[in-house]
Amino acid sequence: MQTTPTLRPPLHRVSRTAIWYWTVRAALGWLVVAAAQVVWMVAAGGDHAVLRVTALAGTAVLAAAHLIVMPRWRYRVHRWETTPEAVYTLSGWFKQEWRIAPVSRIQTVDSERGPLEQLFKLANVTVTTASAAGPIKIGGLDRETADRIVHELTASAQATAGDAT
Amino acid sequence: MSDASMPGGVPSGSTPAERTGGAAPGAAAEGATGEGVIESGLTPDGGIPGAGASGGVAPGEVWRRLSPRMLIVHPFQVAVRAVPALLGLFVAGSSKGVPGHLWSLGGLVLMVVIGVLHWFTTTFRITDEHVQVRKGLFRRQVVTVPRDRVRTVDVTSHILHRVLGLARVEIGTGRSDQKGGGAVKLDALGSAEAAHLREELLHRQLAPTAAGGPLTAAPGPAAPAVAAGVGPGPAPEAVADPVVSPARDTALGTAAGTAAGPALGTAAGPAVGTVPPAGAAFPKEEETELARLRPRWIGYAPFTLSGIVAVGVVAGFLSRLANEGGVDLMRLGALRDGWEWFTGIPVWTAAAGAVIAFVVFVAVASTLGYVLSFWGFRLTRHSGGTLHVTRGLVTTRATTIEERRLRGVEVSEPLLLRAVRGARLIAVTTGLRVGRGAQRGGSLLLPPAPVAEVERLAERILTPDAAGRVPVPGPAGQAAAPDEASPVTGPLVPHGPAALRRRFTRALGANALVVAALLALSEWAGTPAWTWIAALAFLPFAALLAADRYRSLGHTMTREYLVTRWGSLARRRVALERDGIIGWNVTRSFFQRRAGLATLTATTAAGRQGYRVSDVAMSEAVGIAAAGIPGLLDPFLVAHETAPQTAHEPTPVSPPERPAP
Numbered sequence: 001m002q003t004t005p006t007l008r009p010p011l012h013r014v015s016r017t018a019i020w021y022w023t024v025r026a027a028l029g030w031l032v033v034a035a036a037q038v039v040w041m042v043a044a045g046g047d048h049a050v051l052r053v054t055a056l057a058g059t060a061v062l063a064a065a066h067l068i069v070m071p072r073w074r075y076r077v078h079r080w081e082t083t084p085e086a087v088y089t090l091s092g093w094f095k096q097e098w099r100i101a102p103v104s105r106i107q108t109v110d111s112e113r114g115p116l117e118q119l120f121k122l123a124n125v126t127v128t129t130a131s132a133a134g135p136i137k138i139g140g141l142d143r144e145t146a147d148r149i150v151h152e153l154t155a156s157a158q159a160t161a162g163d164a165t
Numbered sequence: 166m167s168d169a170s171m172p173g174g175v176p177s178g179s180t181p182a183e184r185t186g187g188a189a190p191g192a193a194a195e196g197a198t199g200e201g202v203i204e205s206g207l208t209p210d211g212g213i214p215g216a217g218a219s220g221g222v223a224p225g226e227v228w229r230r231l232s233p234r235m236l237i238v239h240p241f242q243v244a245v246r247a248v249p250a251l252l253g254l255f256v257a258g259s260s261k262g263v264p265g266h267l268w269s270l271g272g273l274v275l276m277v278v279i280g281v282l283h284w285f286t287t288t289f290r291i292t293d294e295h296v297q298v299r300k301g302l303f304r305r306q307v308v309t310v311p312r313d314r315v316r317t318v319d320v321t322s323h324i325l326h327r328v329l330g331l332a333r334v335e336i337g338t339g340r341s342d343q344k345g346g347g348a349v350k351l352d353a354l355g356s357a358e359a360a361h362l363r364e365e366l367l368h369r370q371l372a373p374t375a376a377g378g379p380l381t382a383a384p385g386p387a388a389p390a391v392a393a394g395v396g397p398g399p400a401p402e403a404v405a406d407p408v409v410s411p412a413r414d415t416a417l418g419t420a421a422g423t424a425a426g427p428a429l430g431t432a433a434g435p436a437v438g439t440v441p442p443a444g445a446a447f448p449k450e451e452e453t454e455l456a457r458l459r460p461r462w463i464g465y466a467p468f469t470l471s472g473i474v475a476v477g478v479v480a481g482f483l484s485r486l487a488n489e490g491g492v493d494l495m496r497l498g499a500l501r502d503g504w505e506w507f508t509g510i511p512v513w514t515a516a517a518g519a520v521i522a523f524v525v526f527v528a529v530a531s532t533l534g535y536v537l538s539f540w541g542f543r544l545t546r547h548s549g550g551t552l553h554v555t556r557g558l559v560t561t562r563a564t565t566i567e568e569r570r571l572r573g574v575e576v577s578e579p580l581l582l583r584a585v586r587g588a589r590l591i592a593v594t595t596g597l598r599v600g601r602g603a604q605r606g607g608s609l610l611l612p613p614a615p616v617a618e619v620e621r622l623a624e625r626i627l628t629p630d631a632a633g634r635v636p637v638p639g640p641a642g643q644a645a646a647p648d649e650a651s652p653v654t655g656p657l658v659p660h661g662p663a664a665l666r667r668r669f670t671r672a673l674g675a676n677a678l679v680v681a682a683l684l685a686l687s688e689w690a691g692t693p694a695w696t697w698i699a700a701l702a703f704l705p706f707a708a709l710l711a712a713d714r715y716r717s718l719g720h721t722m723t724r725e726y727l728v729t730r731w732g733s734l735a736r737r738r739v740a741l742e743r744d745g746i747i748g749w750n751v752t753r754s755f756f757q758r759r760a761g762l763a764t765l766t767a768t769t770a771a772g773r774q775g776y777r778v779s780d781v782a783m784s785e786a787v788g789i790a791a792a793g794i795p796g797l798l799d800p801f802l803v804a805h806e807t808a809p810q811t812a813h814e815p816t817p818v819s820p821p822e823r824p825a826p
């Protein structure tokens with residue numbers, strides 16, 4: 001430690017398609033909120049109509065801002081990298097989080113595709129260690145990359161002896 | 166160790182506690198033959214060590230049952246749980262009709278039947294490689310735990326168990342992703358059989374490990390004995406043969422007898438050459454006493470506040486008596502008179518009296534609880550590589566921790582206890598839960614005691630002695646300073662003025678928010694004004710708390726341990742073995758980033774699963790992580806002077822070239 005070392009960001013970004021995946025997923029959430037508000041407006045009848053319309057408009061503005069800003073920002077800050085020795089990720093923008101685990105301590109490597117992720121041909125990878133505090137998640141990868149990560153990590157994790165605790 | 170001896174087992178290398186449906190063909194077939202063996206091979210008593218071995222069958226092959234005495238225990242337990250309802254029915258009279266009670270009696274009978282069925286459907290066996298438990302009536306399960314995954318064994322006897330000579334065995338496997346840590350429970354066995362099982366599970370497996378594993382790097386006195394008995398190479402059957410158990414038991418008995426005296430620190434003694442002659446593959450057990458309860462420690466009990474739980478228990482009992490038993494408490498004359506007297510006296514006197522009564526009650530209950538839990542507390546180290554805790558006045562408890570799995574210790578000082586210079590010692594190990602209920606969780610290594618005593622013991626546990634475990638060699642390239650600061654008492658690196666400011670911002674900020682909220686409420690919602698004034702008066706205490714929280718913050722790194730301390734209301738100092746760290750998380754919130762701070766979490770399979778070094782400078786956090794697991798971070802580090810590297814476009818996963826370390 002001659003100079004003060006800092007962590008560089010991991011090398012890889014997730015798939016660009018993930019931007020659309022996150023947008024659609026967030027939009028579905030906002031649709032539920034908006035639908036609830038519409039029901040409330042219709043069901044409750046006349047009084048306070050102005051208030052309700054304002055609330056709905058506010059929701060729409062918030063949703064639009066969220067849908068435009070969030071996915072792009074997330075795409076910029078979510079990064080990952082694997083080497084034969086380690087898995088390394090960086091995520092979050094309000095609360096940044098770096099996670100590093102040695103490959104020799106990996107217990108399982110899971111890849112998962114939700115229905116929406118399948119639509120966008122995406123997958124996520126979860127790397128768990130023996131610690132409940134240590135799972136590393138990489139979301140929004142394209143399918144081939146995810147498969148390759150799983151393959152590589154499984155191979156190198158199996159090469160190490162011991163029970164990884 | 167033939168695989169044929171365990172059909173229905175799982176391939177070694179699969180998950181430690183695999184649940185196999187009983188309907189699987191292999192398991193079903195095995196089940197059928199297994200039942201037959203039980204009918205012929207099980208002695209009904211089961212209280213003799215190795216009872217399953219009767220008739221010349223190796224115990225490993227036999228499906229054993231829990232003790233038949235459980236058939237008495239279970240109905241009794243159900244009855245005790247139903248005491249409020251029964252009291253209501255038979256003694257105090259009832260405001261409800263009779264049919265309600267008939268229903269609850271029916272429920273009782275059902276519970277008893279279920280308990281009895283539970284006994285009939287549960288069997289277990291210990292093979293050379295696995296611990297297997299079969300259970301379930303409609304959904305048959307076989308829980309299989311590889312024996313090399315057994316980390317801890319916990320033997321508990323409640324009062325009824327003790328009267329009947331029974332003990333419950335809980336086998337901890339250190340799985341963190343399963344409820345209860347993947348523990349296997351056997352409730353209950355004969356107490357001798359339980360003790361025997363504990364020896365069998367934890368001590369025996371060390372023999373093969375010591376012969377072949379990397380842990381014999383430094384030849385301790387025990388190693389030659391192992392080599393003499395086992396032979397490192399071609400005779401694995403000798404290691405695994407379970408029939409030798411009776412001989413070993415006698416040897417153990419004498420060891421325990423001789424070590425019970427006050428002689429401390431004799432563990433480095435004559436383990437060599439005392440191999441029992443009956444062909445046993447184990448060195449004779451040497452037992453060293455590390456700690457024993459001193460009666461004057463009971464003085465620390467009132468400061469533990471554990472008695473508050475008792476208040477809850479009493480309140481719960483009364484409310485159940487009122488609800489389930491249908492007892493109208495106000496109809497009891499004495500209670501009603503007391504209440505009327507209490508409401509009659511002036512409010513300030515009543516409040517003061519209530520507080521005093523509460524404090525006295527909690528103090529007395531805490532003391533009682535301390536005595537009940539820790540009477541006869543004894544911590545011993547066995548030459549087989551385990552720590553052994555026995556304690557309890559009415560409910561006895563014996564916990565065995567494999568020292569190889571002990572990843573460190575935690576010195577815990579709740580504020581009140583700290584005020585009287587007391588502390589507790591908790592093990593950081595896989596297989597035992599830590600945190601809330603650590604006292605019940607069995608990871609306690611020393612009950613509340615003088616802090617000097619706790620630190621002395623902690624150092625002794627962390628310092629491997631000749632007969633104990635062999636330390637994992639420190640990470641390469643780190644020369645050991647012989648007079649290195651102890652991880653337990655050594656000075657810590659403070660976290661600096663930014664962390665201090667953050668402590669104050671958080672404590673005072675939170676308090677100010679509460680004051681503002683209460684003020685707003687009293688302004689607009691009409692809550693009484695004294696609420697926000699009281700919150701305002703709390704401000705100096707918040708400041709004190711912040712200062713103390715900062716004073717607690719600290720960390721350091723020794724050759725073998727990462728040490729971190731935090732907290733004020735409960736200050737904890739953890740020494741975590743660096744070899745037990747299995748990853749790093751660095752988090753930085755928006756506010757931390759502005760203050761140049763970060764929180765480093767060392768993840769581990771032991772204890773709390775992750776230990777935090779809070780609010781250190783970012784560069785310090787990275788420095789600790791880089792030094793803690795040498796080489797892990799190297800490819801990801803850049804010198805601070807260079808501009809932050811811009812990320813590349815997504816490229817194929819092929820690993821980038823690492824700079825030579």
